[in-house]
Amino acid sequence: MNGRTKGFLAEHCPEHHTSGGIASTAQVPSGQIFTTPPGGFPCKAIMHVCGERDTSVIKTLAKEIVVQCEHGRYQSVAIPAICAGQGGLDPNVVAKSILEGVKDGVQGANLQYLKTIRIILLKMNVFLEFKVMAQQIFGGNKQLTAPAPLVPTSVASRGRSRSTISSRSGSLSVPHSIDLSSLVTALPVTDNTAPFLVIGYTDKEVSDACRELQRAYDSLCSTHSFYSEEIEHLTQDELDQLRSKINSLHLQLERISSGRWVVTGLKDGVNEVFRLIQGALLRQVREKDQTSLFTQVTWCILGPRGVWQKVPKEINYKLERNDVKDGIVDAQGVKWTVDLRKMEATACDSGQVTALKRLENLSDFSLPINWDNMSQNDHLKVIALDPQSAEYQTVKADFKKTVAKTVLKIERIQNMNLRRLYEGRKKELESKNGPPVGAGEKILYHGTSEVSCLSIMKSNFNRNYAGQNANYFGHGTYFAVNASYSANPTYAVPAADGTQLMFVARVLTGHYAQGQANMKTPPVLVTPDQYYDSVVDKTQNPSMFVVFHDCQAYPDYLIKFK
Known part of the structure; x- marks a missing residue:
């Protein structure tokens, strides 16, 4: 030619x-x-x-x-x-x-x-x-298939030797279902052959040539096996990538046992699939670690309105590992640079500086996001709020809606044991009542004396003291809707210097009924084993709630005023 x-x-x-x-x-x-x-x-x-x-x-x-x-x-x-x-x-x-x-x-x-x-x-x-x-x-x-081992077949022609070498493979389809059981469906073996015609003067020459072809072929191919659990949590995008690579790189994917798969084809293609699966496995391990850490440690950033916000799970993981050289992105999509020594974050666009904090949770209790961090040995912390903080201003503003007196101090009560019991009771009522009533959590007020104050912070409101001031609606613990009612000196007993104390409490009111002076428990709701959760002074627009369960209220803040 x-x-x-x-x-x-x-x-x-x-x-x-x-x-x-x-x-x-x-x-x-x-x-x-x-x-x-x-x-x-x-x-x-x-x-x-x-x-x-x-x-x-x-x-x-x-x-x-x-x-x-x-x-x-x-x-x-x-x-x-x-x-x-x-x-x-x-x-x-x-x-x-x-x-x-x-x-x-x-x-x-x-x-x-x-x-x-x-x-x-x-x-x-x-x-x-x-x-x-x-x-x-x-x-x-015909579907794209992966190469399979070459099979030489000797044929005689005009006194010369020749061999046809063909590649035979099984045809596979990859459905669009995420379900692993149908990720790969094996079809009957079909004759997809790529013939090679080898001509020589002797059988030995042809056989040697076929062996060299086979060695060359084998050197370019490889296989990789993996287990079902390695791909059962692939994302939809990763599944699409896997299907695409199998098709475009002419690979063969088949089940070789109940929980084991093998991909076969040219080395570069097999390696691409291997890297894809390895990357997915690393992602799964990382996400599992992130989820586990999120239950143990909570990183928070102080929002623009002075309200603490949890950072996303993956950012929580980065902060805990001190992997912040590229900055972080909060739940609103704002990017920040971070100084963990100062526990501060600076917004990349505006230059605004805000605070960070880290909370360590117990296995059965997650610290409220507005709390300061506590160790397992810190059962009670009383934190004086900064008068300039949004938290202080919010509590004060609600108090001042009905009370004209001067707020001198606001303290946050962090009692881990009492709050754990309260959260447990809250879940119980939510399960019992269901929506829309649920636990019926409300922020109410309770006036107290200096003598009773420390006892309440340590061991909660005690219904055994009911009746000391009045028990018109039952022998329980009384909470007012308006701070002005609890500010009455009868309940918020003035100290020698004229200062008074009032708790801002979280109260679980649930289903409530009309209270009576002789009640020691709420009345029956439907059947003898189903009771109301609290009672009130009047069922239409109540101004007073009475609870009979010690864990059904929690002293959230203590206000000192005069």
Whole structure:
């Protein structure tokens, strides 16, 4: 073969087992076919053409080759990728021209003799382009499959030895369901073969060549196995990536046991799948660690209105690991730089500086987000609030709605044991009552004396003291809706200096009924084993609530006023 000439090989007569070769020195005009005897090649004839690097010429030649082979009663023809090699044309363009020409030739001729049309492709990139284009042009529904081990088969032809080496693989489909059991469905083995024709003078030469091909093939392929649990928590995006890689990289994914899978194919493709699964596993481990840490440690950032906010779970993990060199993003999407030594964060856009804090939770109790941190040995902390803080201003404003006296001090009561019991009771009532009543948590007021103050902070409100001032609605603990009622000196007993004390309490009112002076428990709600949760001075717009369960109220703040 020289210049612009390509060789074509046709076979005829079933008794002659032919093989293909390309060899010629003939000069052929553009767009024409010149046929010569095969010489020493094991075929019936060799056709010579010149494609002139012109796609329309190539398409016409492909069609004419099919037509002439049928007229010559040839049973098969082997066509190379005209101009895709030294010709320098884009393999995709060549594939489109040749395959469209073949299709036109097959459709235009009433084929009776020509049974097999082979395309000779020597480079992997050219093969892949032809494979994709063939699926588009011929509308085939065969699915992309991964290479499988080459299988040599010896055949005798005209006194020479040859071997056809084919690749056989199982066809697999990847459904769109996230369910692992249907991620990969194995179909019956189909004959997707890529034949290699090896010609030699002796069986040994052919066998040696086949072994070298097999070694070369094996050196480019690999497998990787993994377990079902490694992919059962893949995200939808990761599943889509897995399906895409299996298809585009021509890999084979199959189940080899009840909980084990294996992916097979070229090394680069298998390694890409391996990295994808490893990345997903690392993500799963990281998310599990983040979730576990979130129950143990809570990082908070002080919001623009002075209200503490939890940071997202992944940011919580970064702060705990001191991985803040790239900054953090809060739940509102604001990015901050962080100084953990000062426990401060600075907004990247506005330069605003705010505070950070870290709370350590117990296994059965998470600290309220507005609390200061406490160790397991700190059962009670009394924190004086900063008068400039939003927390102080909120408590003061609610108090001043009905009380004209001066607020001197506000303290936050942090009693871990009492708050744990209160939260437990809250969950109990939420479960018992269901929506919309639930636990009926309200912020109410309770006036007290200096003598009783410390006892309440340590051991909660004690209903055994009921009746010291009045018990018009039952023998329980009384809480007022308005601070002005509790500010009465009868309840908030003045100290020697004239100062008074009042608790701001969280109270679980649930279902409530009209109270009576002789009640020691709330009345029956529906059946003898179902009771109201509290009683009131009047059921329409109540101004007083009475609870009979010691854990049904919690002293949240203590206000000192005069």
